[in-house]
Amino acid sequence: EVTLKSSDTHPDGYPTVEAVKHMGKLLQESTDGRICVEVFHSAQLGQEKDTIEQTKFGVIDLNRVSMGPFNNLVEETKVVSLPYVFKGVDHMHRVMDGPIGEDILKAFEPHGYVGLAFYDGGSRSFYNRVKPIKSIEDLDGMKVRVMQSDIFVDMMSALGANATPMPYGEVYSSIQTGVIDGAENNWPSYESSGHYEVAGYYTLDEHLIVPEVLVMSKVSWDKLSPEDQEAVRQAARASVPVMRDLWQAREKASEEKVRAAGVEVITEIDKEPFMAAMDSVYEKHVTSDKLKDLVSRIRATD
Amino acid sequence: MRYVSTAALWFAGGGLILMTMFISAQVFMRYVMNDSLVWSEPASVILMGWFIFLGAAVGIREGYHLSFDVLLYFLPAGAKLALFSVSDIVVAAFGAGMAWFGTELALSAWNVKLPSLGISGAVDFLPLVAGGCLIFVFSLERLVRRAAGLPTARFGETEMEDA
Amino acid sequence: MEPFILFGTFTFLLLIGTPVAFCLGAASLATVLYMGLPPVIVFQRLNSGVSVFALMAIPFFIFAGELMVRGDIARRLVALAGAVVGHLRGGLGQVNISASVLFGGISGSAAADATAIGGLMIPQMKKKGYSVEYGVNITVMSSIIALMLPPSHNMIIYSISAGGRLSIADLFTAGILPGLLLATTLMTTAWFVAKRAGYPTESFPGWSALGGLLLNAIPGLLLIGIIFGGVRSGVFTASESSCIAAVYALLVTTLAYRTMHWPEFVAATKAAVRTTAMVLLVIGCAASFGWLLAFLKIPAELVAFMKGVSENPLIILLMINIVLLFLGTFMDMSPLIVITTPIFLPVATAFGVDPVHFGVILVLNLGIGLCTPPVGTVLFVGCAVGKISVWDAIRTIWPFYGAAIFTLGLVTYIPALSLWLPSLFH
Ligand code: NA
Ligand code: NA
Numbered sequence: 001e002v003t004l005k006s007s008d009t010h011p012d013g014y015p016t017v018e019a020v021k022h023m024g025k026l027l028q029e030s031t032d033g034r035i036c037v038e039v040f041h042s043a044q045l046g047q048e049k050d051t052i053e054q055t056k057f058g059v060i061d062l063n064r065v066s067m068g069p070f071n072n073l074v075e076e077t078k079v080v081s082l083p084y085v086f087k088g089v090d091h092m093h094r095v096m097d098g099p100i101g102e103d104i105l106k107a108f109e110p111h112g113y114v115g116l117a118f119y120d121g122g123s124r125s126f127y128n129r130v131k132p133i134k135s136i137e138d139l140d141g142m143k144v145r146v147m148q149s150d151i152f153v154d155m156m157s158a159l160g161a162n163a164t165p166m167p168y169g170e171v172y173s174s175i176q177t178g179v180i181d182g183a184e185n186n187w188p189s190y191e192s193s194g195h196y197e198v199a200g201y202y203t204l205d206e207h208l209i210v211p212e213v214l215v216m217s218k219v220s221w222d223k224l225s226p227e228d229q230e231a232v233r234q235a236a237r238a239s240v241p242v243m244r245d246l247w248q249a250r251e252k253a254s255e256e257k258v259r260a261a262g263v264e265v266i267t268e269i270d271k272e273p274f275m276a277a278m279d280s281v282y283e284k285h286v287t288s289d290k291l292k293d294l295v296s297r298i299r300a301t302d
Numbered sequence: 303m304r305y306v307s308t309a310a311l312w313f314a315g316g317g318l319i320l321m322t323m324f325i326s327a328q329v330f331m332r333y334v335m336n337d338s339l340v341w342s343e344p345a346s347v348i349l350m351g352w353f354i355f356l357g358a359a360v361g362i363r364e365g366y367h368l369s370f371d372v373l374l375y376f377l378p379a380g381a382k383l384a385l386f387s388v389s390d391i392v393v394a395a396f397g398a399g400m401a402w403f404g405t406e407l408a409l410s411a412w413n414v415k416l417p418s419l420g421i422s423g424a425v426d427f428l429p430l431v432a433g434g435c436l437i438f439v440f441s442l443e444r445l446v447r448r449a450a451g452l453p454t455a456r457f458g459e460t461e462m463e464d465a
Numbered sequence: 466m467e468p469f470i471l472f473g474t475f476t477f478l479l480l481i482g483t484p485v486a487f488c489l490g491a492a493s494l495a496t497v498l499y500m501g502l503p504p505v506i507v508f509q510r511l512n513s514g515v516s517v518f519a520l521m522a523i524p525f526f527i528f529a530g531e532l533m534v535r536g537d538i539a540r541r542l543v544a545l546a547g548a549v550v551g552h553l554r555g556g557l558g559q560v561n562i563s564a565s566v567l568f569g570g571i572s573g574s575a576a577a578d579a580t581a582i583g584g585l586m587i588p589q590m591k592k593k594g595y596s597v598e599y600g601v602n603i604t605v606m607s608s609i610i611a612l613m614l615p616p617s618h619n620m621i622i623y624s625i626s627a628g629g630r631l632s633i634a635d636l637f638t639a640g641i642l643p644g645l646l647l648a649t650t651l652m653t654t655a656w657f658v659a660k661r662a663g664y665p666t667e668s669f670p671g672w673s674a675l676g677g678l679l680l681n682a683i684p685g686l687l688l689i690g691i692i693f694g695g696v697r698s699g700v701f702t703a704s705e706s707s708c709i710a711a712v713y714a715l716l717v718t719t720l721a722y723r724t725m726h727w728p729e730f731v732a733a734t735k736a737a738v739r740t741t742a743m744v745l746l747v748i749g750c751a752a753s754f755g756w757l758l759a760f761l762k763i764p765a766e767l768v769a770f771m772k773g774v775s776e777n778p779l780i781i782l783l784m785i786n787i788v789l790l791f792l793g794t795f796m797d798m799s800p801l802i803v804i805t806t807p808i809f810l811p812v813a814t815a816f817g818v819d820p821v822h823f824g825v826i827l828v829l830n831l832g833i834g835l836c837t838p839p840v841g842t843v844l845f846v847g848c849a850v851g852k853i854s855v856w857d858a859i860r861t862i863w864p865f866y867g868a869a870i871f872t873l874g875l876v877t878y879i880p881a882l883s884l885w886l887p888s889l890f891h
Contacts, residue, residue, distance in 0.1 A: 005760075042806075045756060045759060046510070046513065049513070050509060050510070050513045053407070053410070054506060057505060058503070059503060071417075072414050072416075141336055143336065143338065148344060148417050148418055150417050150418065153340050162332070162336050162337060163340060165338070165340050165418065166343075166702070167343075167519055169621050169622060170519075170702050173621075173702070173703060174699075174702050177696060177699035178698070178699030179332075179700070179702050311735055315734040318734060319734065321524070322528070322711055325525075325705055325708035326709070329700065329701045329709065346521055347517070347521075348516075350516070350520065350524065350745075351512065351515060353524070353738050354741065354742050354745045354746060355742075355746075357742025358746040360738075360739070361739065366739055367484030367486060368747065368849065368855060369854075374481070385482060386482060388481055389483040389484075392478060392491050393483065393487045395491070396490050396491050399494060399504060400508055403505040403508040406505050426512070426516070429512075430511070430512050456482075
């Protein structure tokens, strides 16, 4: 009898947390109770960068993480962190459910992880307290908080904004006082962080649609029999549709709450200039043949 | 030993001053020039690691780490010294662990490039390794001094030397 | 067995006088070895426990405090404060608490408040004949005020841990009255303790002398204005303000007062490194210890036990308070908020407690935990600044614990204290 310890930085009840719990239920059924899953939510075991290391050591068996912390470790994950690489959420689903997703999952293995499934991370858009962003010119010189990642910093600079890395916990008061003008995130985080209370303009440009990943420690994986390994893979796969349903419901609830609070949501924007500005970012970060090939395959996917 | 400790303290102090400069530069660049520095935060965090672990090691030698001496009030001097030696052995072992496993962490992060800084992730763990080595060495020094009947500094008992 | 090894090793090492940081670290290491986990995990937690950007406020405020003390800012400020409230019982104690109210609105960090105000006040109190314990006790307990008054990072952490259903603006506002109430009860306690100890009161020096002292202290007073104004007007963030404070203190002491020369500067830097290293090493090792608590599901088991005991909301809140106070003695604040919010909040709301009200209870409660041994970060900072042993501090801190717990009781059982002010904005 094995209990797989799983880490997640999101709180209990969050779609990714519930999806892994669901996976555990399926696994328990398919193995007659031999394998179960215990989710440590709310970053109890540490932030993503730390839990990724712990997963490598086999202290944590399963880990639901964003792609960002893997970018400098597993090169292939960079491709999904590129701005405007997907045409939309459905396109992202088609790519990640197909052979490209399969290849990226396999790329984790040499680094000590077994890639099991991709979850949704929503699409990230800009919000600010100053004015509705309707064109790329509106972003010019605006101080926008981004995550500490080279791609995101370069993306903001390419758009003419002043990329300002800052700890997440300081963003709310920094927007309120004007240290920064805005930030960027998906509907649920824009709502749950309370940032919509201080940044009243939300521009749905969907510059980043980055899936998240569920990985297993190679150490823990090798302890399982081939049948059990297959059972884990099956259960992880089966948790994906559950996760997507939960995610959609969550996104909708957040959107309703934000709109009800009187936030101005800008949907009418011409994305072409934004996408055109990304050439320099692609040039700088898509350097290897492996990445170039992945990008063109994603572009070729309907 | 005294020179090693003094050098470590100067190095740590330099780290604190450098960190002050980084953060002030960030405020100036963002507010006055509207051009934020993306490296000031991660660089400051690494500097903080340096002066915490080096400063902590110097603290072993100078005896300024917080401790709790309740039980020791009721013990004879001989037993007290024996227990202090047990403490020093535990601290030495932990310092050795910091150095050993810090090296393991640094090696495993060797090929990871740190965002915004562009340097190896191993740098993140070097303060842990350096601090661990010094903690180990300074704890051994305490054990040797005590065995030789020389005094060892303890929290709350001795004034810190300001060399 | 694992919890026994964890707490057993910790207690044993603590009793034989091992430095607290290493008690935590070695106990974690022993437990990890017993469980057959890779020991590297302990050191990874230690390293990431100190690699937190928000922690930089601690070295900066310590540094600023050292510069202010060695560069004569502190003496002039205290001279002024002494002239204004020195005729009250425990005058400098009252100044210490009032300073925390002012300062708390800037820093939002109890440890930073304890270092900055403590570094300023404790040496002066000692000089004026107050016992060091009294100075440390007041510094430590009044620094909790910083957690209650906006801006408080902990309120944001709570809001996010609560699944984001809560308005951070409401949480900020909700902390104001409880924070001021805490200041009031602490000032009253300080008055009584000072009266019993027979601490000196000073005579009022007259208006012209007061004017001179004010003029003298203006550069120091401006620090509060610059920090407060800078944060409110968006020049820098709350945690960056700690760095600005250090830079400003350096400029004032070298250029305006001309009291800071190379030897003083070196001494201030070295002292700041020493104190910072000691405090942050404890925080780092507590991160290992806290990781093991979470890994062993100890907080969750405590809650499960508690839920089985009673169904009465008043008793549930009382039990939650006790459990939080208990956990708070072993762990640091932000990990505890993150771990306990998702567990306790549903329990509390099920019994009709407003989530914003619960956030205030939680933060105040864990704030008190920062001042209690064995792992009281703020208590350690206070002791380090006052250079006394933890034992000496807790021997005499009881009246102030009493005042804080009395305030916690009022805040817990009178929801309006937290909820009335935010309701004005709806
Ligand atoms: Na105070
Ligand atoms: Na505590």
